[in-house]
Amino acid sequence: MIRSLPRAIVIGASAGALEALSVILPALPEDFRLPIFIVVHIPPDKRSVLAELFRAKCKIRVSEVEDKEPIRPSTAYFAPPDYHVLVEKDHTLALTNEEPVLFSRPSIDVLFESAADIYGPDVVAVLLTGANHDGAKGLLLIARAGGEVIVQDPETAFAAAMPQAGLDLCPDAAVLSLQGITDYLRRVG
Amino acid sequence: MDAAVIETFEKVEDIEIRLLLEALYVRYHYDFRNYAMGSIKRRLRQAREQLGFATISAMQERLLHDETMLPTLLGYLTVQVSEMFRDPSYFKAIRDNVVPHLRTYPSLKVWIAGCSFGEEVYSLAILFREEGLEDRTIFYATDINQDALQGAEAGVYDLDRIQLFTENHRSSGGKSSLSDYYSAGYGRVTFDRTLRDRVVFSDHSLVTDAVFGEMHLISCRNVMIYFDRPLQDRAIGLFKDSLARKGFLGIGAKENLRFSAHADDFQEFVREEKIYQKGGK
Numbered sequence: 001m002i003r004s005l006p007r008a009i010v011i012g013a014s015a016g017a018l019e020a021l022s023v024i025l026p027a028l029p030e031d032f033r034l035p036i037f038i039v040v041h042i043p044p045d046k047r048s049v050l051a052e053l054f055r056a057k058c059k060i061r062v063s064e065v066e067d068k069e070p071i072r073p074s075t076a077y078f079a080p081p082d083y084h085v086l087v088e089k090d091h092t093l094a095l096t097n098e099e100p101v102l103f104s105r106p107s108i109d110v111l112f113e114s115a116a117d118i119y120g121p122d123v124v125a126v127l128l129t130g131a132n133h134d135g136a137k138g139l140l141l142i143a144r145a146g147g148e149v150i151v152q153d154p155e156t157a158f159a160a161a162m163p164q165a166g167l168d169l170c171p172d173a174a175v176l177s178l179q180g181i182t183d184y185l186r187r188v189g
Numbered sequence: 190m191d192a193a194v195i196e197t198f199e200k201v202e203d204i205e206i207r208l209l210l211e212a213l214y215v216r217y218h219y220d221f222r223n224y225a226m227g228s229i230k231r232r233l234r235q236a237r238e239q240l241g242f243a244t245i246s247a248m249q250e251r252l253l254h255d256e257t258m259l260p261t262l263l264g265y266l267t268v269q270v271s272e273m274f275r276d277p278s279y280f281k282a283i284r285d286n287v288v289p290h291l292r293t294y295p296s297l298k299v300w301i302a303g304c305s306f307g308e309e310v311y312s313l314a315i316l317f318r319e320e321g322l323e324d325r326t327i328f329y330a331t332d333i334n335q336d337a338l339q340g341a342e343a344g345v346y347d348l349d350r351i352q353l354f355t356e357n358h359r360s361s362g363g364k365s366s367l368s369d370y371y372s373a374g375y376g377r378v379t380f381d382r383t384l385r386d387r388v389v390f391s392d393h394s395l396v397t398d399a400v401f402g403e404m405h406l407i408s409c410r411n412v413m414i415y416f417d418r419p420l421q422d423r424a425i426g427l428f429k430d431s432l433a434r435k436g437f438l439g440i441g442a443k444e445n446l447r448f449s450a451h452a453d454d455f456q457e458f459v460r461e462e463k464i465y466q467k468g469g470k
Contacts, residue, residue, distance in 0.1 A: 066445045067414045068225075068421065080443050086227030088417075094225040095414050095443050097270045098232070114227045 006148065006188055007122040008071075008087070009034050010115045012108030012138070014041040014130030016158025021054065021128075023178040024185065025076055030059040034189040036076040037065075037085060037093070037115065039106045041134070044082035051078045067095040079106035086114035102134045112138025121146030124188060126181055127173075128152045130162025140169045148188075149173040150181060205245035206233055212249050217259055219333065220396045221266055223420035229266070236265040260336060267334045268415065271308040272350065273367075274357035276442055279410070280316060281362045282462040287437050288320050291405060297326040300404045300431065302395060302424075303412030304330040307341025311370075312358075313408065314384040319364040323387060329401060331393035342390050344380035351378055395424040401431045411441040418448065425451045432467045439464045 013020055017040040025036075042048050051064040054076065061075040069077075071091045079085040083095040084106050101107035108127070112135060115123050125142040127135045129152055143149045151173045154160035167173055176184065199207075206229065210222045221229060233245055240261070242248040252258045274280050291297055299317075301310050310330045317323040332338050346354075351367075358367045371378040393401070395412070407428050413421045428438050429451050438455065440463045446452045455465040 064443075066443050066447075067441070068418050068445075068448050070448070083414075083443055086225070086231070088225060088227050090418070092418065094227055096225075096228045096268065097411050097414070098228065098268050099270065110231070113231070117227070117230065 004122055006034065006124045007119055008115065009036045009124045009126065009185060009189065010111055010142075011036060011038045011126045011128065012040075012112065012130070012135040012162075013038070013128035014104075014132060014134065014159065014162055016129035017041070018050075018053075019158060020152065020178055022057070024182045025054055025062075026057040026059070027182045028058065028060050028185065028189065031074070032060050032186070032189045033073050035071050035073055036060075037079075037087065037111055038076060039079045039085065039108045039111050039135075041104050041106070041130070041132075042081040044105065048078065048081050054078075065093045065095060068092045079111065081106070084110040086110065087118045089118060102132060104132070104134050108135035109138040113141050116141040116145040116147060119145075119147065123147040124150065124185070126150045126152075126185075127163050127166040128178075128181075129157040129159045131159040132162060133165040135162060136165040136169045139166045139173065143170045143173070150176055150184065152181065153177050202230075202245065205249070206230060209233065209245055209249040209252065212253055213262070216253055218397070219259075219263065219266075220394070223396065223417050224266075224415050225417050228268075228415060232265045232268075236262060263334055264336065267332075267337070269305045269334070269337055270411075271305045272357065273308045273312045273354035274361045274363075275308065275312075275410075276462075277357045277359075277361035279361075279439065279442070279462045279464075280312060280357075281360075282459040282464055283313075283406075283439065284316060284320065284362050286459050287406065287464065288316075288322065290435075290437075291322060292320075294405060295325065297322060297406070298329065298402075298404045298433075299326055300329045300331070300401055300407045300409075302331055302393070302407060302409040302428075304332050304341050304390075305334075305337050306346075307337075307344060308346075308354075309408060309410070310341055310388060311344060311380050311384055312361075314388065315358070315363070315365075315367070315370055316361070318384070326387055328388040329404075330388055330390050331401075333392065333394045333396075335392065338390050338392065342385065344382070344385065345377050346380075348373055348376045348378055395427060396420060400427060403433045404431050404436055405433055406437045406439070407432060408439045410439060411444070413444060414441060421448075422450045425449045429454050429467060434467065436467045437464060438467065 151163040
């Protein structure tokens, strides 16, 4: 089967996220064409500094999602603390205050589920390091919709639980190192 | 069929959702048809699973023929998450920047649109009391969810939420102790009923209902995030027409008037707290 080119990338990460994303995001070139939606677990009471931090390091645009923001190519979007992020049909991003999922808001599962609905097979999902099980169910939904699913190799992840949970639900997921993930994204984006 | 053809057909679940929302509107006049679909879909899936229906169509059938299904479903469709003095810096900006303007009016009208269980109503009532403005103010607290409105009117919250409310109140620049305003017992706290002497609770929909006149301050935070963009425009237009000249509008921390057709009718007043003032550029 010939897979069509992806239209978006979704990434979920928890404990160890900062280091992992610091390998991947700055390595993406200026002409990287895809939007990337990223959920990192952050305490709700903290003002997130992720977007600011990565803006300084990255060649692609980096922003924190605002409600109903139109999706632009070549941009990494971080979920703001205390909100879920969902993709909408009209190519905007929507925020919600619905209850936390697995104690997390933002939740990786919520983002991944909506990406599966909107993009079907045309999305790449990446589940990185983390110490809980958020994202595994969402990864499965993306795999079922025909999307590409990747987990960070639990052996080399800072915290293995999250990618391992993803792998348990999606045994066919590609298992890659951070460098492997980066190379893959550079190829498809 | 090739992929492109399949793509043009709506997924069955999307059709079911559209039909259920239509049924809900025609039968009960609750209009969720222009809500942001991602979140509606999630919550209907949740309702379907937890209520044990095989399909969303089956849920629709019950909804049409059994009125007791309505409040249950509304409970799923309306998100009720709030806390007192949520985002303390917002309330601090109201206190430091908006209140000095409000002081210049002999009488004030404040509208809390989408008041949920009333956390923000009591927050503003306390803030206005602390600032000596309460006696000249009428608060309008509206929501579409009757259960929430009744809860707001009761002003009863779980005791385990009080610590957070108290911290928020303090960092919002509170001039009194929050414990002055409630009595605790049986794991709950009940807020002082005199706080709602100046509050009118009312059923109002930003989707289908009309303008509320001459408000000096409208606070509507994290309500419009559930609307799609055309419906957001309607609500913001409604706020514009409901505000007095130079009136204030406060929205949620991650909401924005930037993408709205009415953006030019407002000016940023406290930018980082998403407080706007009516008046064109």
